Amino acid sequence: MSTQTQSTGTVTMAQGLNRALRDALTEDEDVLVFGEDVGTLGGVFRITDGLTADFGEDRCFDTPLAEAGIAGFAVGLAMQGFRPVIEMQFDAFGYPAFEQVVSHIAKMRNRTRSMLTMPIVIRIPYAGGIGGVEHHCDSSEGYYAHTPGLHVVTPSTPADAYSLLREAIASPDPVVFMEPKALYWSRAELELPVTTEPFGRAAVRREGSDVTVVAYGPQVPNALKAAEVAADEEGWDVEVIDLRTLVPFDDETVAASVRKTGRCVVVSEAAGFGGVGGEIAARVSERCFHSLAAPVLRVSGLDIPYPPPILEHTHLPGVDRILDTIARLQWDDQPDVARLEVSR
Amino acid sequence: MSTQTQSTGTVTMAQGLNRALRDALTEDEDVLVFGEDVGTLGGVFRITDGLTADFGEDRCFDTPLAEAGIAGFAVGLAMQGFRPVIEMQFDAFGYPAFEQVVSHIAKMRNRTRSMLTMPIVIRIPYAGGIGGVEHHCDSSEGYYAHTPGLHVVTPSTPADAYSLLREAIASPDPVVFMEPKALYWSRAELELPVTTEPFGRAAVRREGSDVTVVAYGPQVPNALKAAEVAADEEGWDVEVIDLRTLVPFDDETVAASVRKTGRCVVVSEAAGFGGVGGEIAARVSERCFHSLAAPVLRVSGLDIPYPPPILEHTHLPGVDRILDTIARLQWDDQPDVARLEVSR
């Protein structure tokens, strides 16, 4: 997408995102960045740092404090040919915009037979692990992924953050761009133009032959760590897939991997019930049933409101829970039914 | 719950719901019914018909046209010890209340260590099949079922409509009460006091030994019809489970059935991706893997915005699609992988 080849060295995901916004603002005059505190302040996470200074308040600006307003304003601007990139300050604060997102942004193309399109990017810092207080660490990707008409994307590396955000802004359709807060300050190489997998493709982050771990966003580093420990301590060869985009979903890569390994663990941070994790597990079981040596198991957040800093580690899928779950895959009978039903 | 024994003969689901509201209003002074057009008009579906006339505007009343307002007003009234029963006029018009429902109604008990509770019932006429225009036939149960702190309930018979609504109103916790619009005018016996399964229990609507069809709400009649046809035409003995409550989920009944039959089809009307259907399929696979003779398959709505009357039958899971899917369960090898991948 970006034409200059240049290595920026190691950057944080926050910097990768900022760079993507800069390059998009530079390349396309119709790109507008707005939301709460994204202007002068540069966003509470500084993702829009310096954009107002460098591109003017005309291109990157603060709005009144109203999320439905922000989303609806983006709809109106998209109707006039602009490409709004809006920010919901924290995941739970995207909920006031839910109707605008679900009933308009997701449906406008369909309602108008593609005559009116909504090339809007909704950036949402999501998930936890940063010691945030209540309402600041929701994982709301499940709501959006369940809404036809939206693309849902979540990077786990600075390079993906850059390339996926560029692709999201260039997309003719709305993209809910979920940014894992806990990874904002994670560092890695970013070489431009980036050569990541394209939108809609999952990345095999680690190859392995014994079990496939499917993860996305904030849980990818945990999956990779678990894979290392599993290799070191148990000799299990774990393949780790980073989904990158939840909608569209890359069935091909996931199914190919599970058909190879015969085992699968799905990791997601959101509350488990009715979330994306269940969808993935169901898809894998549907498609790879006869290759499976064990049921597809899930590791997810607990079915509770996101808990406080002092207890968030209890809620979050971590390396240990992923390892425990991989261990449970080595069934040859049904040893775990007892465990699952211990509370009855 | 109701103490008088009396047979009302056959009633519609709408009448069963109306009766439940009446009995609750009679028994508990703190029950308040409010929303848009629920007073004088009796609701656009007449579920609250006559309540204002019989109980006074004090107990059943119209509000300003604002769903977040209705939900938030219920929060305030619940804080003062009332038991609000509110209506979102159509499913998609519940979205403006999303923040109030997710961030407050669902979480207030937890945020106050049970000192402030939210015995609120949110009635939502949902799903399609009635020839409604856009925004009038969404299936939004997936959003609520994925939100910890909410109960999610959906009846498929007049008796369940009565009993589940009485239990929902009596519940100390918030209940999202999803009413399948297409079944409002379906008739059946209602004998009081009703003796349906309690809240949290699924009902085995038809016993069978070959395959379990799990359905809920508007799709239960289709599942039953498919079971009949399957028996008549193919000799398959289909067990049909009506979930009744999605949260809590009755793993026990469902797993017991699938362990018996060894096959399972999950039917839900909502768009399939990331919805409740995936959750159910994942749970069944997790719990019954070694009993399964075939993958758990899903029949669901398409991943598109709910379509118009003239095409809604294309979208809706119907008897034929359920039968087709049951047929696909008779695998002994992988004949359907080709089909699933035909588009690649």
Add this chain to the structure above:
Amino acid sequence: MSKTTADLLPCGDPVQFLNEQGELTGPGAEAEARGYTMPSDEDLLAVWRQMVIGRRFDTQATALTKQGRLAVYPSSRGQDACQVAPMLALQADDWFFPTYRDSMALVSRGLDPVEVLTLLRGSWHCGYDPVATNTAPQCTPLATQAVHAAGAGHGLARRGSDGVALCFIGDGATSEGDFHEGLNFAAVFNAPTVYFVQNNKYAISVPLAKQTKAPSLAYKGIGYGIRSEQVDGNDAAAVLAVTRTALEHASSGSGPFLIEAHTYRLEAHTNADDATRYRESDEVTQWSTRDPIARLRAYLTGTGALTAEIEEQVTAEAEEYAARVRERMNAEPEVAPLSLFEHVYAQPTPQLREQADLVRAEMDEVRA
């Protein structure tokens, strides 16, 4: 209270030029000071003509519901002045944001009537081309369009256009949060957006008294720093005059404008609604005597602009228009199941391709 603050409040009484008998009695000093001027006979004749056609279209559409040709139809009979006059005030560059009730307005703007009825007929799309017509799809989720119109107005100004976004909204919908957010965004961005509230006194069954305790809905403007006015919505002359001022105000860079038009919905909410459950027939009868078409007819007949000959001709035109609509609506709408997959995204996802294959296979099976 400073002069500017007073300027943001509406006139104490709704602006009116023509009384219920169609006599020129207004607008009165207060309104005159605000620059509302009586439209020419020529303009008013055009409004009258379009109201006659529009109403005929509206009654035709209601009739089509009885024949099962429309899934549902929300009539605007009685609100004809609000439906028509603002449309004739719009310029080509302006954008219009209608609701489900504003089909009469859409045809008055010149949109194809069968395209306009597409959605209500049971199709999944809005029928017309929003970009070619500068008209958003009819909006059903209440008040959401108030924010779109703020964004579109701002977008027009950014493009250097003189265009204005005109947003229609009902009285009930002003209670929604999006109304508030829309007006506020429009004001803060000084967007050329005009909000036109058709206060038809009911939101389905709920009367205005249960919707708000404001002295009038036009008093909401000052809370956003938006200039506001209330107008007799059954006086087409007043509606045209005030809307023109509002559009000029917005177009010239003075920011948004809020109009409350007092009118009345003579039909039920939609054909599916039973209005006798919540309002007295007396009330309806009383409002029938304030008919906007009769009123303008009386005035124009008085000035001589409207002759029996013209009237005859316009009536015939309206009948012809309705007949053509009826006829075209008799054709079955196109049913193409696979089109359901075509406009969800620019490119269908692999998941949608699979589902389309499934539907295609089912169709083939049926055919075979």
Add this chain to the structure above:
Amino acid sequence: MSKTTADLLPCGDPVQFLNEQGELTGPGAEAEARGYTMPSDEDLLAVWRQMVIGRRFDTQATALTKQGRLAVYPSSRGQDACQVAPMLALQADDWFFPTYRDSMALVSRGLDPVEVLTLLRGSWHCGYDPVATNTAPQCTPLATQAVHAAGAGHGLARRGSDGVALCFIGDGATSEGDFHEGLNFAAVFNAPTVYFVQNNKYAISVPLAKQTKAPSLAYKGIGYGIRSEQVDGNDAAAVLAVTRTALEHASSGSGPFLIEAHTYRLEAHTNADDATRYRESDEVTQWSTRDPIARLRAYLTGTGALTAEIEEQVTAEAEEYAARVRERMNAEPEVAPLSLFEHVYAQPTPQLREQADLVRAEMDEVRA
């Protein structure tokens, strides 16, 4: 404009009794006609005392963030008059709806300071008992509490209580749809609810000019038919007087009341915020000279109500209060992972029981 309409608008200038030097100069004829009366020295002394303690609490809390004892703290230093005076005007039956910024108000209402800091300390619950204290949990999703307060006010009235629901809200939050819906519900149900907007000029980094073009936020009331007032929020006497009138108005069945208090947040949005990125230190310095505590001190010293002896005693009291908070906050908060499952529902679902078993097993493993 009718008399009643004028009554719904605020005074042209914020109500003020004491000027910046603490001299009694107000409230002026317009405000006096509205019944705002100068509080007694005794009442003002109580306000002053509580402001001194409240501010000490506030600075202590900010200090605790630096020691890692609080996850985050939004200070209200500079807004002390708004935090304290309305609390002293509340009656036992009244309910209070605070935001995240109103910890000083909560302790001024008599709540236990460590309970108040529970949430900000990193726990998942609000710390205090909302029912025992008639105080809703501190609300973070902006403006949502405006609707709760309407419902609670209505609930109080239904119960036949004289109680009023007092809702605090920030200037930025008035842009949210829920503010609009809350005020409208309160008005339509004639709820005894008082909305108190602390206009501290910023919503995090966004100045009021980007939030609204209204002449002042108090002009929003008329759009709901709600009586409204603006007050100098750094003049504790004026804040107390206007709040009292508002509470009486609501309690006596005259419906809701909207107050806008003009004040200023001297600290950054929270300890995590860097206010130098968006505002000039000049501005902060200027507002420092309008300190509400100093102003009231000057006045009360002038009347003789406040002596050096009292001052010394109150200062000591404040230090003691802060020391006790510091000490109690040094204790590690209770960490009981299984409590996460206890309050999601009255009865945990089977799914939660399974998950609790999992966590219990993990804990056992770690222990073993």
